[in-house]
Amino acid sequence: MAEFDISTDFDHLPVIGLAEEYQPSEVHSTHSHRRAQLLYASSGVMSVTVSSANYTIPPQRALWIPANVPHEVSCRGHVSLRTLYFNDELAARVEQESFIVEVSDFLKALILELVRLGTTNSYGKRSQLITELLLGELISMPPAPCTVPLxxxxxxxxxxxxxxxxxxxxxxxxxxxxxxxxxxxxxxxxxxxxxxxxxxxxxxxxxxxxxxxxxxxxxxxxxxxxxxxxxxxxxxxxxxxxxxxxxxxxxxxxxxxxxxxx
The missing domain is CATH 1.10.10.60 (Homeodomain-like)
Known part of the structure; x- marks a missing residue:
């Protein structure tokens, strides 16, 4: 199993944001991350398999994946990926199991702004406030019916x-x-x-x-x-x-x- 590491240049940041574009049918074989991950596609649909479940993630939903959890990602079409990686202290405030949530317009705006700020190599008061709002929204959003247990x-x-x-x-x-x-x-x-x-x-x-x-x-x-x-x-x-x-x-x-x- 491969481990996809985020650059250690950003290890000091509580939240790291990443924006990537993926082609149709692109697959990231089973891998894990050292940080908990909020996986979100601003456009396109992903299929994600975690050990106990298969998830379909359209743009109205996001998937929380705890640190070191193996998962595989398949793109159903062109996918604009927006991912946030949280340090252990922040991740401990969220569920320690994978789950999928509805993404409100507010939650989407928070995700996109943290992605924009996420690799600027700084984490100021504004980033902290946005993170607090995002975690509160993430925890309170209802679970989404886009999962099949395996x-x-x-x-x-x-x-x-x-x-x-x-x-x-x-x-x-x-x-x-x-x-x-x-x-x-x-x-x-x-x-x-x-x-x-x-x-x-x-x-x-x-x-x-x-x-x-x-x-x-x-x-x-x-x-x-x-x-x-x-x-x-x-x-x-x-x-x-x-x-x-x-x-x-x-x-x-x-x-x-x-x-x-x-």
Missing amino acids: PEDFRLRRVCQHILEDPSNKLTLDDLAAIAGMGRRTFSRLFKVQTGVGVAAWWRQVRLMEALSMLSSGERVTTVALAVGYESPSAFTSVFQKTFGMSPSEYRSSEVIQHTQQ
Whole structure:
């Protein structure tokens, strides 16, 4: 496992900000950081795998990753990455597990300003105040439904990989059990024990994660619905609205507008 270190030139700073651009399909294989990280894309969608979960991160959300936690990052399209790295003292005030949060306009502004200030080799009173506001906002924001838990059992992981690679496939429960090399009942029971949800609910979340990526890229709702395995746009819209509190077309419009404003 590789460790991506931030330059030691900035070790004295409580918060380090980094802005980078990544190309479509670019992958950062499993690595970790010496500091806790707030991973945010001002545009584009990332897929991040931590040991126990897979996260989809569109621009309305950010992912907290504690220090020294291995993770892999995949870019679904062009990604404008804005990352903050926190020293141990600041990180101790936040959860010690990975979690994903909604990014309000206020939180976004704080992230972008700290990124701008983050590698100026100074950390004054204004930076301190912004950091305090950001940590308070980060802790108080609600968790976002963009996560699928991953099982520990390697046989179940094999099944999950099949679904993650193609959320629209038509494999039956018997097919999935066969891939795992288990009986249907054993497979269903163990899957729920290790992920906390049934196979159908887990698969639905994967489909929605893929839909977020496609909608963020400007794909039409009908195209997305069929591509992720729904029989009709109306069925897809119903599930999407219930999960995210907005219709797919509303989400798509907000993403397209945000991208053109970058």
